[in-house]
Amino acid sequence: MNAVGTEIRGALLPQGESDTAVNVQIEGGAIAAVDASTGQETSPASGSGSVVSGTNKLLLPGFVNAHTHSSEMWQRGLIPMLPLELWLADLYDTSPMEPEMIYLSALGTAVETLLSGGTTVVDHLAMIPGKELESVEAAVRAYRDVGIRAFVGPLIQDSNLPDSVPSGGIPRETQPYPMSTDATLDFMKTVIDKFHAPEDGIFIMMAPTGAQLCSDALLEGCVALSDRHSLCRHTHLLETKVQQMHAYEKYGHSAVEHLHQLGFLGDRTSLAHCVWLTEADTQILATTGSTAVHNPLSNLRLGSGIAPILKYRQAGINVAFGCDGAASNDSQDVLEVLKIGSILHNTTTFEYRDWISPRAAVQMAAQGGATGLGLGDRLGKVAPGYSADLVLYDLTSLSLLPRTDPVGLLVLGRPTQVVDAVWVAGKPVVVDGNVTTVDVEGLTQALLERQQKFPSLTTRAEMEPHYRHIMTLAD
């Protein structure tokens, strides 16, 4: 993913509380130099390649879309307003069933991430039953084609969906999961061998669905494999009240304590949601150096709650932002996540000095995201030695006018078509506002032509009475 000798000249770079015009040299995929721009530079940089004008443009490090499920693009807009557990039932019943669809939705996820300022995507990848390897292959191929940095964590589990809801003491029949724990771990070994290629920007992660759907043997196997291959770990954590109740029923203590006991937490571990943590859980995340991935839009859409992000920041926990899958958001616009994921928390305390500023949000999305992937020392900052994962925003776009505080308006406004250029590891991926590596028109046409035939939904109806009972909702 390398390219040499690009200079971005005269772009506005946020530094502290103000912005400075800078020239940025990109060499060998990394940032070679960041210098103050005098506005007087006229000749091309010595001996090097292209010069890109940064005039009237804002330069930021690329954001990390730190939690998503790409294949949900096929179901976005589809599922009505439901809490996670019942929403999941509809999701399972309407999942895409062809690897080519996985390819297209990964492409779409990457395109929307890039065009909203993201340069890295963490795909907690739902796979087609029986075509697991083809599913991973399709997603990886899409990310290679488009040239986005991608962390792909196949969604693995060894329990069925209905078992993710507490029994509440009511006896129930548990069906064995179609793939055994050992077969799943063997599958992951194959995935790592075939696809893990950090030098190409493709990283495989160990990403069990969540404690509520995994045996200890599976979680321990994930820890062992991730340690052996220096992989990141990723999982859903306490997204809903039901999951909190479930952990106490299953373990007798919190899911955080349990993951900690199994060695799952650590500074290469990122945890999606973290809505229902206790004070003790919060301390465990802080002391283990784990990252909380905030997905404000899906947490609202599914009624999961408001993750106590201000408390996490005060406890010293690294926080990143994720779009979550497009069926619970229902978009992959990273800037939208920064906006709502910032302002949402202003309602949780009157102490406005603790509120997340637009500049803090940008830092969380870039540096926070990189840190959660174990790359905090080489990704997520515009500084020499860091990977050239960069985004230029067009400050002459109507939605970024008038010129007040560009970072403030980018985060708090509703920017449309403002991403002018994107580089991933120094390679141009978006030029003049268009993704140049793949055929976006062709993607649009393919999505338009594939009117998915959704089967009749059955799982939700089966689960709903028990769900309402557990949540003490009236009939």
Place this chain on the structure above:
Amino acid sequence: MNAVGTEIRGALLPQGESDTAVNVQIEGGAIAAVDASTGQETSPASGSGSVVSGTNKLLLPGFVNAHTHSSEMWQRGLIPMLPLELWLADLYDTSPMEPEMIYLSALGTAVETLLSGGTTVVDHLAMIPGKELESVEAAVRAYRDVGIRAFVGPLIQDSNLPDSVPSGGIPRETQPYPMSTDATLDFMKTVIDKFHAPEDGIFIMMAPTGAQLCSDALLEGCVALSDRHSLCRHTHLLETKVQQMHAYEKYGHSAVEHLHQLGFLGDRTSLAHCVWLTEADTQILATTGSTAVHNPLSNLRLGSGIAPILKYRQAGINVAFGCDGAASNDSQDVLEVLKIGSILHNTTTFEYRDWISPRAAVQMAAQGGATGLGLGDRLGKVAPGYSADLVLYDLTSLSLLPRTDPVGLLVLGRPTQVVDAVWVAGKPVVVDGNVTTVDVEGLTQALLERQQKFPSLTTRAEMEPHYRHIMTLAD
């Protein structure tokens, strides 16, 4: 604002829980007929004018942007994360000071409203001190030029900003407001005479800033004038906890009770925010037929709180959506407000059957908005006899693909550049995705060229110690 003989052919119209292809006839500014489309119509409608293809398009009634302050466009992105009362201090210190700027920001507000599905704007208009009439003239001229339906309510008050915060028993010196109560009411008589022109889609409203900044004499004068001229009434209501405290200090009872005693409430009254109402207040809104305007984004941005919209709906209160001014949002994207204003409330109850569905959100934004302006019987529905305020959305846009539930994806997704055509009272205002009535490129250029010089901020520093004392925030 009339045009005759347009037919929209074969557009998808939401009806109940599904969508139907329809042909819509527009005549004399109103909808003449809505018929099921057979897909077989080939010849132009008999004797009439233009035919517009609705193939692969979704047809909705235009939304009402039911609360905004257009001139805040000049300050969007500018003000840091602050609660309303301190944010207002910065807002006052940085207000635009030329009528031409009011014109441009009203134009920008209209353009962004139209391009996100709105056909009506309620502009609670901040005016330039000493140039009040020119300010109103500039905004009205902009709305006439662009052709949006506009309700313009000059922001009037007779107290100064520091008086909007409770004294907390600490003696303070109150400065007289620059314009007297009588002069303000005389000014409003002139505004009504000069600008109120419902037949042209320009409606003047009586819109005092809020009880916290108005004497009873001013509020009573507003009621009298609005009754005499059949005008709508509009005001801010209990946006913050401070305002709730202030009302009890000022009146000894709630602001809602007070407005009710003065005759301000009723079925032509819309009330922005309604965050801090009691159960008794809620009942008063319901029995008076008043409308609550939900501004979720500014309520989050300013940390005002989450308005209990689900409770209002259960109490039978009409609810509409507003963007609020662009300095507290910081955008005028109505679709963004529908999304967040729906999903935000899913965190307030586990009873998901009470959550706002995308179809309900569309109805609130269109019919709810029209009802709050006393036009519920002729605006906000795609039905014969209703005004032809219509929006066609392009369902081939990447952000609305794949085709699942178009209304679901429009509301819950992040649609970009999806508005294909807009009519206001039958007149085309947006064609092929572009506003055709005004020069949007010229507007962009004007915003780019006017780099406003902001004066040094002084008011916030003066107010902050008292604010923190009142809110019992540590020093």
